Amino acid sequence: MASLWTTLSKMTVTEGTALLQKTVTTTMNPATLPARYTTxxxxxxxxxxxxxxxxxxxxVSIGVFCISYLTSWRAEYRHMKHAQDHGH
Known part of the structure; x- marks a missing residue:
């Protein structure tokens, strides 16, 4: 994992974009997804x-927690900012 971060930190933005595009197109290929999911x-x-x-x-519990946290974060952040701005 450390080598991945080292490699990414030495890349330029265009190199990183090319690597990301290559990775996504090879791993998210619709023809291979059913076989990969089955495996x-x-x-x-x-x-x-x-x-x-x-x-x-x-x-499942962790997944439900993460999804609920991500979906409610915007409203909670808005309430927090409102409370800070108005001194509550």
Whole structure:
């Protein structure tokens, strides 16, 4: 992970854009997505569901928390700014 950050920090904006475009087009190819999802799901099921682990519940809980936080952040930030501006 550190090498990734080192590599990215040495890139220019145009190099970073080209790398991002290449990465997105190769990983988000519509022809390969169903096969990649199927492989991911089989591995996830084998690792967590078949072993009766609590990890899937934890993953869903974290996902719901992140989505609800991101969707409500704008309103909360607006309320916070209003309170700061008006001395509440």
């Amino acid at each position: 991911w799901y089989k591995n996830y099921k084998t690792q967590y569901v078949d072993t009766n682990s609590l990890q899937p519940l934890i993953h």
